Amino acid sequence: MNSGFYSAFAGFAARTDALEMLANNVANASTVGFKASHAFYRSFDSWTQPFNATPLNQAINHFGVLGGAHLDLSPGNIEPTGNDTDVALEGKGFFIIQAANGIRYTRAGNFSLNAQRQLVTAQGDLVLGEQGPIQIPAGQLSISADGTISVDGVLVSKLKIADAAPNTQLTAEGKNYFVIPVAAVKDATTVTVRQGNLEMSNSDPVRTTVSIIELQRTAELMEKALSIFHNEFNKTATQQIPIV
């Protein structure tokens, strides 16, 4: 029947999904190492293979749906904390974590020591160095810009920092962890480690506020379109046509 009705509905549904994504960015405004996701829209047809359709058919089926979200990997603010085991990464790269389900990657450097004096994440998972888990003896801990860990001037280990090949799709897993496909993992080359600092969330409040307003208004617009299809067309069909 009214294909426009479905178009407007698809648009509205896409806006609600986009709002959900936005809600997650706002909720994580204080999460260390958090990377915001930004939604984008695409036409429904772009998911399917080109098909034989008339231009009219193509035009009316080209409605916009939420195409996906891209992870915004731009850096967050680096904030000094003064804690020796806090580290921030400047540049492209990820810390490598031995999580329960395998290797995970994170930008959140809020590490601490466990009872065995191993460097662990807030979750208690081991942070990996060049020689596996990092055991830190008592003393003055210092981590240099290239990730070399020393205690009282004696070399202990080196933080292992990985990077993803360009255009790799990262999967966010929660707990500040990301999954990178094994084939795409390589050594980070352009990264600097900053001890005593943390990289905060890159969720941008201005962009978020503007997006909320924009979403709300476009949703209203879709609603207008929906009610026109719903009310006006039906009215025409049921009331005007019999008169003619």
Added chain:
Amino acid sequence: MYRALYTAASGMETQQLNLENVANNLANANTTGFRRRRLQFQDLIYQSIVLPGAASTQQTTFPTGLQIGLGARAAASEIIQLQGDFNTTGNPLDLVIQGQGFFQVQLPSGEIAYTRAGAFQLDPTGIIVTSDGNQLQPAITIPAAATNVTIGADGTVSVQLPGATASQQVGTIQLATFANAGGLNSIGGNLSLETTASGNPIAGVPGGPEGLGTIQQGALESSNVDVVGEFIQMILAQRSYEANSRVVHAADQMFQTINGLTS
């Protein structure tokens, strides 16, 4: 739509917790030996509508996925182990530890607790106790007749008795340290208990190889709360709370729009 409401609610909850933590840090700005805490947040699980790299056809994959995160939560409140400022008091039983060690005190239950607050006093029998009356371990008795108490950097306690020319040694204060002092269990009263996360205490004489630090007599360690930093945290928490409430409002309005779609 429901997701947006719950996600924003989780954000508001974490920011409220953040403010509560700031309140406790500020309330203890003048507590001797207090160490501030910092909340650590994490993102919750993600709902993958389209997994990144999923196959769109046999030959091609989706270049980006569609993952919707479900909010934030507070994962831990970490104790910031930074040394506080030293205030000289001149009181011979006020002690500070220059280093990472803790004083050991015995609770009424017999358990050993650990503290950085070195404001000690004497009980009626002359034993060194905390301001709550818990004994410093190992117990040290100061003779009632003593005219002067000296505590050395290595914890040696010596007293001057009337009529004697040389000072007399009455005991040695021992300190303890932990592999992970951030994992101690705070129980109030400036005291902490060991946990499996902190590891077993490593006790020893101040100034020893364990990295316990040395003792300085006649001073107290004030809290390490940074009032300006806490104010900034407070502003951030408040504004983020507002931003989350905006999302709730927007979700509510979009809901209303749908419900208002009359036939």
